[in-house]
Amino acid sequence: MPGTFSRTDQRALRAVAVQFFANGAIFASFIPRMPEIRDRVGISIAGVGALLSIAGVFGLVGSASAGGAISRFGTRVVLLIAGALLAMTLAVIGLSTTPALLLVGLSLMMAFDVLVDVAMNMQGSWLSARRHSPVMNRLHGLWSLGALIGGTASSQVAAAGVSLPVHLIVAAAVMLAVIGYVGSGLLRVDETPGQPGEASDSGRVGGIVHRSRAALVLLGLVGFSAATMESTSIDWAAFRLNDDLGASAGFAALGYVAVMGGMTAARFAGDWMSVGLGHDRLMRLSVAMTGAGVAIASLVPNRYLIVAGYALAGLGIAALLPSAYDTAAKRPGQPGAGLGALTAGMRTAFLVIPLAIGGIAGASLDVGSAVAIVALPSTVVFMLMMSRLRSA
Structure with a gap:
């Protein structure tokens, strides 16, 4: 407590x-x-x-x-x-x-x-x-x-x-x-996650198991969408500036710096913001900032606005994974199962997303358009899945 x-x-x-x-x-x-x-x-x-x-x-x-x-x-x-x-x-x-x-x-x-x-x-x-x-x-x-x-x-x-x-x-x-x-x-004794109330019949037990499995699926989708938003901004920022706008290697690196700088600054302020704004309001604000930042960085043809967009995306992305990790760690059931599902979704994204963006960008689109096609829907998926988890 x-x-x-x-x-x-x-x-x-x-x-x-x-x-x-x-x-x-x-x-x-x-x-x-x-x-x-x-x-x-x-x-x-x-x-x-x-x-x-x-x-x-x-x-x-x-x-x-x-x-x-x-x-x-x-x-x-x-x-x-x-x-x-x-x-x-x-x-x-x-x-x-x-x-x-x-x-x-x-x-x-x-x-x-x-x-x-x-x-x-x-x-x-x-x-x-x-x-x-x-x-x-x-x-x-x-x-x-x-x-x-x-x-x-x-x-x-x-x-x-x-x-x-x-x-x-x-x-x-x-x-x-x-x-x-x-x-x-480190703590030498692990906490035991809270378990659902005792079931008096097999139907109740089946319902608990079903909800537990559904929660793991939702956590996997949360992990996939959060990792998509983070990796598309971090991994492709330099390519967006260099390949799409012809920026030098030195200037292109500013995209990565902007994302990581925004993430680092916002994460150190995120706990106080969570207390002041409340979890749900902070999540909505973070997703909105991420979506706006990604849209600016991916679709606006100005290198300085692109760097600013990546900084805004970094500020928004900052709170998403910490919140998802905390939610997963508190899920009832086998210790580590929630975080295992979350990280499985994240690792799947790290495998699939680079192939998807590379394939889309190779089909006559630029890097920014490919990132927008992949990343912007993820903001909606993340918000919907987190809402479902908190109401489950």
């Missing part, structure tokens, strides 16, 4: 906060060096896309196994083991000289990342509920900040001439040390 936040809870919250930041930094530590990784293993840009798609399948496997693993071992054990293995995949990627070894590293990274993602969000949600004010948005803000700082540091390390293997092996060692710190503070 709010107001019963103990010293143990405070220590656990610090540990979870560090893990969110570290998780954002893990991917950012090698993404800026992907061109170098591509050249090192000797594949084309199409080959990189193929490896990432195959690796994404393992992310779905991780989502499917998250609920069972957490039910058996608990969030702390799952986070520590998966977090340590996730850190070590950085070394595998850094040492890769063949496509096969790179695929192994990327696949294991995707699988372990989902387990860490689910476990840390469950602990974060429990701790957020115990405080006098929520913290889920700020925790996700730390993830965004970790991604920004990690990406910047990675670029600087590369510019300084540090070799890829040395860089990622050192990064893996740092992440292992972080896991050691996190493990000492």
Whole structure:
């Protein structure tokens, strides 16, 4: 209950906060060096896309196994083991000289990342509920900040001439040390999600099971639509500016910076906004800002307005996934099942959406039009599915 936040809870919250930041930094530590990784293993840009798609399948496997693993071992054990293995995949990627070894590293990274993602969000949600004010948005803000700082540091390390293997092996060692710190503070006993009322007949039991399964489907759709809105803005911003408007690489990068900057700023303010505006009003405002931002960035032929549109989209997107994670973590039933369904929807989007946008853009449309066709309907789907979940 709010107001019963103990010293143990405070220590656990610090540990979870560090893990969110570290998780954002893990991917950012090698993404800026992907061109170098591509050249090192000797594949084309199409080959990189193929490896990432195959690796994404393992992310779905991780989502499917998250609920069972957490039910058996608990969030702390799952986070520590998966977090340590996730850190070590950085070394595998850094040492890769063949496509096969790179695929192994990327696949294991995707699988372990989902387990860490689910476990840390469950602990974060429990701790957020115990405080006098929520913290889920700020925790996700730390993830965004970790991604920004990690990406910047990675670029600087590369510019300084540090070799890829040395860089990622050192990064893996740092992440292992972080896991050691996190493990000492995490909650050691998981909360049990509230269960539906006791059923007195088989018909009531069947109805509960049906509603539970329906909720998991809704969570999958929420994850898919939220990930679609986020990934289309983050992943395609530079292509929109460069390919559609002929902007330089330096200016095109401002699209990514605008989205991530907006997301990071809004996530640190999101918890107070949730208290002040209420959850439902904040969700409506966030979806409206996301839709308006995506529309401006995708359809207005002015590079400065496009950057502004991406910043607005980032401000709107910021609250969507934290809210979805918190909702999923609180679902009754098997621990981790709700978050497993949510992340499965997200990972499916990460597999399907790039292919959809690439296919649409290749059919004589520009990148902006392709993004608008895919992303704008997702704003409607997200709002409808979240409303259904909250009334279920």
